[in-house]
Amino acid sequence: MSEAWTREEIARYARHFVLPGVGEAGQRRLKASRVLVIGAGGLGSPVLLYLAAAGVGRIGVVESDRVEPSNLNRQVLYTEADVGQSKAEVARRRLLALNPHIEVVAYPERFTPELAERIVPEYDLLVDASDNFPTRYLANDAAVLFDRPLVQGAIYRFEGQLSVFHHRGGPCYRCLFRRPPRRQPACSEAGVFGVLPGTVGALMATEALKVLLELGEVLSGKLLLYDALEAGFRTLAFPRDPGCPVCGERPTIRSLREQNYEDVCQGPSGVES
Secondary structure, three states: OOOOOOHHHHHHOHHHHOOOOOHHHHHHHHHOOEEEEEOOOOOHHHHHHHHHHHOOOEEEEEOOOEOOHHHOOOOOOOOHHHOOOEHHHHHHHHHHHHOOOOEEEEEOOOOOHHHHHHHHHHOOEEEEOOOOHHHHHHHHHHHHHOOOOEEEEEEEEOEEEEEEEOOOOOOOHHHHOOOOOOOOOOHHHHOEOOOHHHHHHHHHHHHHHHHHHOOOOOOEOEEEEEEOOOOEEEEEEOOOOOOOOOOOOOOOOOOHHHOOHHHOOOOOOOOEO
16 A cells, blocks of 8 residues: 555545445545535535545535524534534535545635636536526536536425436536526425435435446536435436537537526526425
């Protein structure tokens, strides 16, 4: 084993070191990787925990909210003692307590075009665990314009979905959803099954690690649908759209600041993080 690893790291990543397809070279690759996670709520919690536990070297956490009591039945990063505190800062402390061998950068602010332009180039992969359509479209456009792959997931009541966008020339989010769907009730109105983000978030973390390790077949050009009540999965294939306004043959979206993402979707999104 290379002397570059501390004794603690060798013990921590022992199962990865002996795993075909990962090994010491793969673990070194994870240690050198930089992942930006947008949203530290229900989906972001398991994503962040698993990326930190896996040894991703630098994790950025974008989250402007503070911990509320209603978060605690599904956002497993937080405890009652954290209520009222910044989610981004609490997440940073929690992840470093889990794995002190990594770097965690907290961005306790909204994900805006200005912030995206400043920080997205610093990361290798984006993970969108947000809870609204303006952020989803902004994350997608940032991924395309800065040429970064994007793992994206969403949940609603008892259902979830995820995909990997803009991976090695694959389709982006706008190829699949050119425009936002019809207005749906917000999570606070519709509810969400508390354990659902754990399932979907773990799958998102799996796809993120596969992208970083160049391992297996990622969900590029595929939308994975999960129904918790039926305990069933479906996978829908979709192509790259040559007319896509951001990744198509004649793109019209060339700058994040030229877009008014707040007007992308009026009213609650109907999805939850």
